[in-house]
Amino acid sequence: MKRMFLRASTWSLCLLLATACKNAPLNMNGGNYKTMEVSRGSRTLSQSYTAVINGRQSVEIRPQVSGTITQVCIAEGAQVKKGQTLVIIDQVPYKAALETAIANVKSAEASVATARLTADSKEQLFKENVVSAFDLQTARNSLLQAEATLAQAKAEEVNARNDLSYTEVRSPVDGVSGMLPYRVGALVDASITTPLTTVSDDTEMYVYFSMTESQVLSLIRQYKTLDEAMKQMPEVELKLSDGLTYAHKGRIDAISGTIDTSTGAVSLRATFPNPEHILRNGGSGTVVLPYIKENVLIVPQEATYEIQDKIFVYKVVDGKATSSQVSVFPINDGKEYIIESGLEEGETIIAEGAGLVQEGTVVGTPTADNAPAN
Template sequence: MKYLIIPILSGLILLYSCGSQPQEQTSAKYKTLNVGFSNQTLKRDYTATLRGRQYVEIRPQVSGIITKICMNEGDVVHRGQVLFVIDQVPYKAALETAMANVKSAESKLATAKLTAESKEELFRENVVSEFDLQTARNALAEAQAALALARAEEINARNNLSYTEVKSPVDGVASMIPYRVGALVDSNISEPLVTVSDDNEVFAYFSMDENQILDFVQQYGSLQKTMEQMPEVELMLSNGKVYQYSGKIDAI
């Protein structure tokens, strides 16, 4: 093969040498583009979770059977509005018992006061001993403590009765209701009775990896300065369209 290539190359050289004068090559024209410097913002996409300004899970503070649901799913509810009613019968009975105990304690206290005052007078006249006087005083103190305990139990019973009306602590929109009338609920239920979301202001929560955060901190000096330098963000809806209003980074 080597011997065949050499003559061919020689023939090409001779042919070129004996031919006509080489034609001048025309210069080709190419399109050019002037490159300049400019600032560009690079966009990155993150998956976000949207939540209202307040997102409150409503749970009962007492146990019992739901006897009434006072709103519908998706309703706009207001702060202090009754949403659910839990069976009030046992809690009304407990309150009446507590009120009766208070009256009984008040009567015993009044008797203890009369006894103590009488013992004081008799002691001054040397009719009773100091032991009898001190016993009367102790009985008075015990009656006062019993009345304080009865009043505390009455307050607790009133609170429990008030808790049977489950009220909304905020204004907002009610979610779906996983419970119905007749369901037994308590403070340890796995799902809340309902959630109330205030959507007047909406926050989008998303995650960035740690390396990006560290780069920002090293570039700007702190998280606070990073937030100040952050550009406005856009929200792309599930239908692929961009929400008409832009947002800003509020917290990191």
């Protein structure tokens, strides 16, 4: 009796399992592996590079004459114009030197006038045979010497005027001044190691960063030449040291023609407008370079696996997983890869857990009889 009850229970269980299998929904992915068809799309990727910010023109201001500072005419960090006086050096000795030079010029002019009168007189007397040719030539030589002395005096006057003008240290460019390490009464000269100040032209800012040699080669392959790369590359963004993105975009307008042998890096320069004067000379930031990729094959990274720095996917071929090596664009967003070779549009691959799949694993697909109606 007990054996008959067990047989009946067994038959009942089998009947229930058969009914459950008949009513179970169709697994479209077969073998519990999610698959996908490789398709094309467009993506904008980005790469960040540490950068240094410099003014378009940064000039160290140094005195051209020696003396004590009598007046500081600007505040530290002030906006200055080209030709604006920044610092005044004691002018008294230079004014005196100029007055002396002017007096020397007048004295030399008088000597020239006297020598010319003498030469003209000797010329007339020579014609009348009153003086010898030697006396005439001596008078002419005296005139030449007086004229040379006058020229020298005039040159010294020019130098004296220049020295006096140099006592007013002026800005050679428009820009923003740096700090002023010297105060009134400080003795300065042309050989000081620390400049009076630095004036940086900040209407536009140069942002310098570096790429590896391989990254530059990638640009060349993409745009054919570096000149074309600079023309066609999209605008770049700048993240400031506080983590915020700068309001204006810039363009890469210079790429070094040489590679730094010590680092293997290539220097690039991006130019950014600076109308609000937010960017400062000597600042730092991060250049964000976008890469616009259109009509490319895209797969999720979870559909790939790596072996010895090589990337593979599993294609579904005749219902089985078949590994295939692919090459990918070197920049990614951490979620997807852009496939450059190894896959074709329309091919089916395992979309998730590729690292857990084995070569030849059966990946079931619905049969024609069981496929759902459209």
